[in-house]
Amino acid sequence: MATSRTVLVTGGNRGIGYAIAERMLADGHRVAVTARSGEGPAGSLTVRAEMTDAASIDAAFTEIEQQLGPVEVVVANAGITRDTLLLRMSEEDFSEVIDTNLTGTFRVVKRAAKGLLKGRFGRVILISSVVALYGSPGQINYSSSKAALVGFARSLTRELGGRGITANVIAPGFIDTDMTAVLPEQQQQQYLSSIPAGRFGDVAEIAGAVSFLAGDDAAYISGAVIPVDGGLGMGH
Numbered sequence: 001m002a003t004s005r006t007v008l009v010t011g012g013n014r015g016i017g018y019a020i021a022e023r024m025l026a027d028g029h030r031v032a033v034t035a036r037s038g039e040g041p042a043g044s045l046t047v048r049a050e051m052t053d054a055a056s057i058d059a060a061f062t063e064i065e066q067q068l069g070p071v072e073v074v075v076a077n078a079g080i081t082r083d084t085l086l087l088r089m090s091e092e093d094f095s096e097v098i099d100t101n102l103t104g105t106f107r108v109v110k111r112a113a114k115g116l117l118k119g120r121f122g123r124v125i126l127i128s129s130v131v132a133l134y135g136s137p138g139q140i141n142y143s144s145s146k147a148a149l150v151g152f153a154r155s156l157t158r159e160l161g162g163r164g165i166t167a168n169v170i171a172p173g174f175i176d177t178d179m180t181a182v183l184p185e186q187q188q189q190q191y192l193s194s195i196p197a198g199r200f201g202d203v204a205e206i207a208g209a210v211s212f213l214a215g216d217d218a219a220y221i222s223g224a225v226i227p228v229d230g231g232l233g234m235g236h
C-alpha cells in the first residue's frame with residue numbers, strides 16, 4: 001500500500017481535476033479540491049478558491065490544514081483558454097490567461113511551500129499542455145503560460161530538491177473535457193488526424209500519470225515533463 005498523503009487539486013470540480021481527485025481518493029489519499037462552483041468527487045473536501053486572488057488561496061489552504069493536515073501533494077490544474085490569433089488578441093486576453101494559469105500556480109505553490117519544507121516532503125505536479133512546446137495558432141497566451149510552467153518546475157527542483165520535494169510537469173494532449181468540447185468540429189478533426197494514437201485522451205489517463213508522480217515510486221523524478229498526448233508531441 002502506498003503512503004497516504006494530503007493532496008490538493010486545484011479546479012477539482014470538473015474535467016481533468018475531478019478525475020485526478022477521484023484517482024487520488026482511490027489511491028487512498030486524503031483529498032481536497034478547490035472549486036469556484038460545484039464540488040469535487042464524493043469523499044473529497046471542497047474548498048472555495050479563486051486562482052487570481054492570493055487571499056482566497058490562503059484561506060483555502062488554512063481550511064484544508066485544519067481539516068486534513070498540511071498539504072503534501074499539490075496538483076496545480078486550474079486553467080483557462082482565451083483563444084484568438086495574435087492580431088486580435090487583446091492585452092486583457094493575454095494577461096488574464098497568464099494571471100490564472102501561471103501566476104495562479106505561483107500563488108498556490110508559494111502558499112504550499114512552507115508546509116512542504118516543514119514536512120521535508122512534497123510533490124508538486126503542474127498541469128501544462130502539449131502546446132507549451134509544440135505551439136498552437138490562436139494560443140499565444142495559453143501556450144506561453146503553459147511553457148512557463150516548465151521553467152517553474154525546474155527552478156523549484158533546483159531550489160527545493162534537496163528537501164524531499166519534487167516538482168514535475170504533465171503535458172496533456174487533447175483530452176475530452178469542456179475545454180476541448182468548445183473547439184469547432186473542423187478543428188477537432190484536424191487535431192485528431194495529427195495524433196498518432198488516433199483519438200483524444202481520457203481524463204483518467206492524466207490522472208494515472210499524476211498518481212504515479214505522487215506515489216512512492218517517483219521519489220527520484222524531478223524537473224521532468226511527462227507527455228500524455230497519444231504521441232502528438234513526440235516526447236516533448
Ligand SMILES: NC(=O)c1ccc[n+]([C@@H]2O[C@H](COP(=O)([O-])OP(=O)(O)OC[C@H]3O[C@@H](n4cnc5c(N)ncnc54)[C@H](OP(=O)(O)O)[C@@H]3O)[C@@H](O)[C@H]2O)c1
Pocket residue numbers: 010011012013014015016017035036037049050051052077078079080100127128129130171172173174175176177178179180
Ligand atoms: N482538456 C484538454 O485537452 C487539456 C489539454 C492540455 C492541458 N489541459 C489543462 O488541464 C487543466 C484542466 O483542464 P480541463 O480540460 O479539465 O478544463 P475545464 O474542464 O475547463 O476545467 C477548468 C478548471 O479550472 C478551474 N478554473 C479556471 N479558472 C479558474 C480561476 N480563475 N480560479 C479558480 N479555478 C479556476 C475551473 O473552475 P470553474 O468550474 O469554477 O470554472 C475548472 O475547475 C487546465 O490547466 C488545462 O489548461 C487541458
